[in-house]
Amino acid sequence: MHSTIKRPRHLSCLLYASLTLLAFFVLAPVLWLLLMSLSSPTDLTKVPLQWIPSQWDFSRYALLLDWQNGSGKRFLAAMLNSLIIATSASFIALVAGVLAAYAFSRRNASMLLMFAFLATIMMPPITYILPLYSAFSELGILNTKVSLIICYSAMLIPFAIWLMKTNIDVLPEEIEHAAMIEGAGTIYTLRKVVLPIILPAIGATAMLSFLTAWDEFFYALIFSSDLSAKTIPVAIADFSAGRVTDFGVIASVGVLASVPPVLIALFFQRFIVSGLVGGSVKG
Amino acid sequence: MSDSSSSFISNQVSDISPVQSSTTQSQRRGSSADQDDVILSIRSLCKSYFDAEILQDINLEINSGDFLVLVGPSGCGKSTLLSCIGGLTDVTSGEIFCRGKNITQLDPAKRDIAMVFQSYALFPNMTVAQNIGFGLEVRKVPAAERKQKIQQVAEILHLQPLLDRTPAQLSGGQRQRVAMGRALVRDPTLFLFDEPLSNLDAKLRLSMRTEIKHLHQRLGGTMVYVTHDQVEAMTLASKIMVLNQGRIQQFGSPEEVYKRPANTFVAEFMGSPAMNLIRAKVIVEAGAVKIQIHREDRAPLVFIEQAATDALRAFNNQSVIIGLRPESISDVAARDPQRSHSAECRIEYIEGIGSDVYATLKLGGSDVISRLHGDSNVSAGDRQQLHFDLSNISYFDPSSQLRI
Ligand SMILES: Nc1ncnc2c1ncn2[C@@H]1O[C@H](COP(=O)(O)OP(=O)(O)OP(=O)(O)O)[C@@H](O)[C@H]1O
Ligand SMILES: [Mg+2]
Numbered sequence: 001m002h003s004t005i006k007r008p009r010h011l012s013c014l015l016y017a018s019l020t021l022l023a024f025f026v027l028a029p030v031l032w033l034l035l036m037s038l039s040s041p042t043d044l045t046k047v048p049l050q051w052i053p054s055q056w057d058f059s060r061y062a063l064l065l066d067w068q069n070g071s072g073k074r075f076l077a078a079m080l081n082s083l084i085i086a087t088s089a090s091f092i093a094l095v096a097g098v099l100a101a102y103a104f105s106r107r108n109a110s111m112l113l114m115f116a117f118l119a120t121i122m123m124p125p126i127t128y129i130l131p132l133y134s135a136f137s138e139l140g141i142l143n144t145k146v147s148l149i150i151c152y153s154a155m156l157i158p159f160a161i162w163l164m165k166t167n168i169d170v171l172p173e174e175i176e177h178a179a180m181i182e183g184a185g186t187i188y189t190l191r192k193v194v195l196p197i198i199l200p201a202i203g204a205t206a207m208l209s210f211l212t213a214w215d216e217f218f219y220a221l222i223f224s225s226d227l228s229a230k231t232i233p234v235a236i237a238d239f240s241a242g243r244v245t246d247f248g249v250i251a252s253v254g255v256l257a258s259v260p261p262v263l264i265a266l267f268f269q270r271f272i273v274s275g276l277v278g279g280s281v282k283g
Numbered sequence: 284m285s286d287s288s289s290s291f292i293s294n295q296v297s298d299i300s301p302v303q304s305s306t307t308q309s310q311r312r313g314s315s316a317d318q319d320d321v322i323l324s325i326r327s328l329c330k331s332y333f334d335a336e337i338l339q340d341i342n343l344e345i346n347s348g349d350f351l352v353l354v355g356p357s358g359c360g361k362s363t364l365l366s367c368i369g370g371l372t373d374v375t376s377g378e379i380f381c382r383g384k385n386i387t388q389l390d391p392a393k394r395d396i397a398m399v400f401q402s403y404a405l406f407p408n409m410t411v412a413q414n415i416g417f418g419l420e421v422r423k424v425p426a427a428e429r430k431q432k433i434q435q436v437a438e439i440l441h442l443q444p445l446l447d448r449t450p451a452q453l454s455g456g457q458r459q460r461v462a463m464g465r466a467l468v469r470d471p472t473l474f475l476f477d478e479p480l481s482n483l484d485a486k487l488r489l490s491m492r493t494e495i496k497h498l499h500q501r502l503g504g505t506m507v508y509v510t511h512d513q514v515e516a517m518t519l520a521s522k523i524m525v526l527n528q529g530r531i532q533q534f535g536s537p538e539e540v541y542k543r544p545a546n547t548f549v550a551e552f553m554g555s556p557a558m559n560l561i562r563a564k565v566i567v568e569a570g571a572v573k574i575q576i577h578r579e580d581r582a583p584l585v586f587i588e589q590a591a592t593d594a595l596r597a598f599n600n601q602s603v604i605i606g607l608r609p610e611s612i613s614d615v616a617a618r619d620p621q622r623s624h625s626a627e628c629r630i631e632y633i634e635g636i637g638s639d640v641y642a643t644l645k646l647g648g649s650d651v652i653s654r655l656h657g658d659s660n661v662s663a664g665d666r667q668q669l670h671f672d673l674s675n676i677s678y679f680d681p682s683s684q685l686r687i
Contacts, residue, residue, distance in 0.1 A: 174404035177371045180391040181398045182418035182465070192417075196408035280407035280450050 036251035037061070044247050060252040071239075075253060077227040078235035083260060085145050085231060086213035089152035093209050094202065096153070097160025102190060104161065105168040106176065114165070117158040125155075125218050136223060143225045151223070152213045159212075160205050167201035168194065172281045203271030210264050232257045320346050321383065322505045323368065323473055328377030330363055330529075337363050338529045341377070345507070345522065350499055352516045352537075353509045354552070355526035361509045362401055364526070365475045368507065369398050381472060394473075397466035401477040401509075403458045405450040405465075412437075412446040415464040436464045439494055441487075455482045463491070467498065476508040480515065488512075495519065513555050517541065525549045542675050547684040550606045550677060558606045560679070562647040567599040574605065576647045584646065586624035586673065594687045595678055603687065606677035609641065612653035614661075617672035624671045628653075632663045642667070 007015075036044060037060060039053035066072040100117075103109035132151065133142070141147045171194070179189040195202065217233040224230045230238075236257060240250045323345050330338040338360045345351050353361045366372040368379060370391035378387045386394055397418070405414050412433050413420075419429045437443045440460040450458055459482045466474055479495075480488045492515055499506060499519075510516050516523060516537070523540045525532040525548070532552075533545040544550035550558040566573040572591035576584040588595065595603070617623035631650070634641045640655040653669055661667050678687040 172402065172404065174400050174402050175406060177366075177369070177391070178398070178400060178404040178465070179406070179417070180371070181369055181394075181396060182469075183392045183395075183421045184417075185392055188421060193406055193408070280405045281402040 033251050033254050037248055037255050039248060041246050041248060057248065060246070060249050061256070063249070064252055064256060071249065074227065074230075074235060074238070075256070078230050078232045079257070079260075081145060081224075081227075081229060082214055082232040082257075085148045085152060086210050088145075088149045089156055089213045090206055090209035092149070092153040093156035093160040094206055096157050097164050097205065098190075098195070098198075098202070100157070100161045101164035101168050102186075102194065105165050106173070114161065117161055121155065121158050129219075129222055132219075133222065142223060143229050145229050147223050148220060148229060148231065151219045152216060155216075155219075156209045156212060160209060163205045163208075164198070164201060167198050171197060175280055200271050203268040207264055207268040211261050214261055322347050322349070322381065323507070324380040324383075325368070326378045326380070328364075328367060328379065329375045330360070330367055330372065331375045336529060338367070341529075341531060343524060343531070343534060345505060347505055348503045348521075349505055350519055350521045351507045352520035352523050353507060353526060354511070354516050354523060355532075356552070357511075359526045360529040361526060362477055365398065365477055365507065365509065368473070369396050369475055370394055395471045396473045396475060397469050397471040398475040399462045399466045399477060399479040401481075403450075403462040405458060405461055407450050410447050410449055411442060411453070411461050411464075414450070414461050415442075415468050417465060418469045432468050433464075436468045439467070439498075440464050440491075456484065456487065459483065460491075470502070470504070472505065474504050474506040474508075476506060478509050478511065481511070492518065513553065516553075523553075525552060527552070543686070544606065544677060545686050547604060547606070547679050550679070554608060556609050556641060556652050558608050558677070559612070559646075559649075559651045561605050561607065561649060561651060562602055562681070563605045564602050565595065565598040565600065567596055572596060574603075576605075579645060579648075580629055584626050586671065588673070588676075589622065592687070598678075598680075598687065602681055604679040604681050604684075606679060607651075607671065608675065609652045609654040611672040611675060612651065613670055613672070614653075614655045614659055614667060615670065617670050617674070619672070619674050622672065622674040624673060625668060626671065627666050628669050630661050630663060630665050630667055633661060644669075 035051070035053065038056050038058065039050070040055060040057045043050040043053050063069060064072050064075045067076055100109070104111070104114050136142045136147045175193060175197070176189055179193045184192070214231075215233060216231070217237070220229075220231040220234045221237070224234060232253075236250070236253050239253050321344055323343075325341055325343050328338060328341040329336065341364065343351075353364065355361055363372065367374050370386070370389060374387060378385055380386065381394065381396075406417065409417070412430075415433045415436055416429045419432060424432075433446070434443070437446055440463055442457070442460055442464060445453060445457060445461075450461065453461065459479065463476075463479050466476070480491050483491060496519055498504070508515075508519060510519075520537045522535065523537050524534045525540060527548050533540055533549045535543075540549060541553055544553065544558065547560055550560060561576055564575045564577075566575055572588040572595060573585055574588055578584055611617075628644045628646075630642045630644055632643050633655075634643075635657070638657050640657060640659045640661070642653050642655050642659075642661060644651050644653060655661065655667075679685065680687055
C-alpha cells in the first residue's frame with residue numbers, strides 16, 4: 001500500500017521509534033530464549049549474567065532431537081502427540097464449525113443453540129474437569145490422545161462456529177442463490193462457492209485453533225500421565241520441574257516447541273488476504 | 284429442439300390477438316391439450332416480510348414462448364416476485380405451478396430455471412468462463428461441449444477477450460453480461476431476468492436487446508423480464524405486467540397496456556412522456572356525448588365522443604379524467620378525421636428533443652404535453668392549431684381511478 005499523503009518528518013521519526021520499541025519488547029524474550037539454549041551451563045549461572053555466550057553450545061538440540069536417549073524420547077513423543085492432537089482437534093472444529101455456521105447463518109438454525117455453544121466457553125475449564133475425568137475413566141480413554149482430541153474439539157468448535165458465522169453472514173446471499181438456481185445442491189455450493197470465498201477466514205480460524213490446542217496445558221496435565229498422550233506444554237513443565245537442572249535444556253525445548261506454530265502461522269498467512277469477494281455484486 | 288421451437292413461436296403469434304386476456308385464458312384452462320403449454324402459473328401469491336405486505340394476491344399465467352415483462356416503480360416487488368418464482372424466498376401464501384407441477388415448496392436447484400440477478404451475483408472465485416459454465420459443470424456436461432457453449436455465449440455477449448478474468452477485474456457492464464451469459468448458456472424451462480441491461484451503454488444495450496429478442500425467437504424460451512426501460516418493455520414483451528405496491532395493476536399485451544391502460548397509474552407509468560390526464564366533464568345532449576374541458580384563457584374545449592360507451596354516458600354531468608398520449612395531440616392532422624378534433628391552444632413552453640418538439644399547454648387545470656413535428660417552429664406563448672386524435676382516448680373514473 002502506497003500512502004499518497006506525505007507525513008511530516010518528526011512524525012515519521014516518532015513512528016519508527018515507537019515501532020522499534022515495540023519490536024524490542026516482543027522480540028527480546030524470544031532472543032534471550034534462543035541465547036539461553038545456545039549458552040553453556042556455566043555461562044548461564046555466572047554472576048553477573050553473561051549475555052552473549054562465550055562459546056556456542058548446540059549439544060542440547062542434539063540431545064533433544066535424538067530418539068535414542070531419555071530426554072530426546074520424552075521431548076519428541078510429546079511433540080508428536082501435540083502435533084496429532086492439535087491437528088485433529090483443529091480439523092474437527094473446522095469441519096463442524098463451517099457446517100454449523102452455515103446452518104446458523106443461512107438455514108435459520110436456532111440461535112438458542114448457537115448461544116448454548118458459546119455459553120460453554122464462558123465457563124472456566126475447571127468446572128468441566130471432574131465430570132470429564134470420570135466420563136473418560138468410565139470409557140477407559142484416560143491418558144489417550146482421543147480424550148484430548150475430544151476435549152479440544154469441544155473447546156474449539158464454539159469459537160470456530162462464531163468466527164465462521166460472522167464471515168458467512170457478510171457474504172452476499174445472492175451468490176449462493178445464483179449457485180442454487182444453477183442447480184447446485186448445498187454441499188456443492190459450499191464446496192465450490194462458499195468455501196473458496198471464505199478461505200481467508202478458514203485459514204485464520206485454522207491457525208488460531210491450532211495454536212490454542214498446541215498451547216493448552218490444563219486438560220493435558222490432568223488427562224495425560226505418560227508418553228502416550230503427554231503434550232508439549234506438559235513436557236516442558238516436566239523438564240522444568242526438577243528433573244533437569246540445566247536451564248539451557250528448558251530453553252531449547254521452548255525454542256523447538258515454538259517451531260511448528262511459527263511454521264503454521266507462516267503457512268496460513270498466505271490465505272489471510274482480504275478482498276476475495278470483489279466484483280461479485282453490484283456497488 | 285427446432286421443431287418444438289417453431290411450435291412455440293406459432294403459439295406466441297396466436298397470443299397477440301387484440302382481444303385476449305380473460306376469454307382466451309379461460310378457454311385455455313378448460314382444454315386439457317393446452318394445459319402442457321402453460322409454463323408458469325401463479326395463484327393468489329402473497330409475500331410479507333413481518334407485517335409489510337410486499338406482494339398481494341398475484342395471479343398470472345404465461346405460456347410456452349411467452350415473454351413477460353414486469354414493470355413498476357422501484358420497490359414495488361418485482362425482484363421479490365422473481366425470487367418467489369425462483370424459490371429463493373418462501374412465499375407467505377399461494378401457489379406456483381411450473382408446467383402444471385406445484386413447485387411452491389420445491390428446492391430452487393430442481394426448478395430448472397435460469398436467473399440473471401439484479402446484483403449480478405457472480406462467483407468471485409471463478410473466472411468469467413467458469414462463471415458462465417457453472418451450471419453446465421453442475422450438470423456434468425462434458426468439458427469439450429461446455430467449452431464450446433461458453434464460446435458461443437461469449438461471442439453473443441462480446442465477452443471472448445475476458446474469459447480468463449475474474450469478476451473483480453471487470454467493469455459493471457461487463458459483469459452484467461457475464462451474469463447474462465450464465466443464464467443463456469443453459470436451456471431451462473424458464474428464464475428470469477432482473478434488469479439485465481441496466482448497466483450497459485446505449486449502443487450495447489440496443490444490440491443486447493436485439494440479441495435477446497433473436498434468442499427468444501430462435502430458442503423459443505419462456506422469459507420473465509424486469510426492466511425500467513419503456514422501450515425494452517414495449518419491444519420485447521409479448522405480455523406486460525404492471526405492478527404497483529405489490530399489486531397487479533394490469534396484465535396484457537404491450538399494445539393493450541399502452542392503448543387501453545386499466546387505471547390512471549398504468550396510464551401515467553407506461554410511456555415517456557407519460558399519458559396526459561386531464562379533468563373533463565361529460566354532458567349528454569340529445570343522445571350525443573360531449574366532453575368539455577375547462578380552459579383558463581378561453582372558452583372550454585368541447586368535442587363529441589362518437590364511440591361513447593354506456594358506462595361513459597352514465598357519467599352525465601359528472602367529471603371524468605381523460606387520458607391522451609402526447610402523440611395524440613399534434614400539429615399534424617390525425618389519421619382518422621372522423622375521430623379528430625382541432626382547436627387553437629396557447630403553448631406555455633416547449634422542449635425540443637431533436638426528432639420531436641414537446642409543447643406544454645394548460646388544459647383542465649393541468650399541464651398537458653403535446654408532441655409536435657421536429658421541424659415545428661413554435662415558441663413559448665404562441666397560439667398553435669392542434670389536432671386532438673381521439674381514436675385512442677381513455678376515460679377514467681375520478682373516484683376509483685379505474686378505466687371507464
Ligand atoms: N429481506 C427483506 N426484508 C424486508 N423487506 C424487504 C426485503 N427484501 C425486500 N424488501 C422490501 O420489499 C419491497 C420490494 O422489494 P423489491 O426488491 O422486490 O423491489 P423492486 O420492485 O425489485 O425494486 P427495484 O426496481 O428498485 O429493483 C421493498 O419495499 C423492500 O424494501
Ligand atoms: Mg429489483
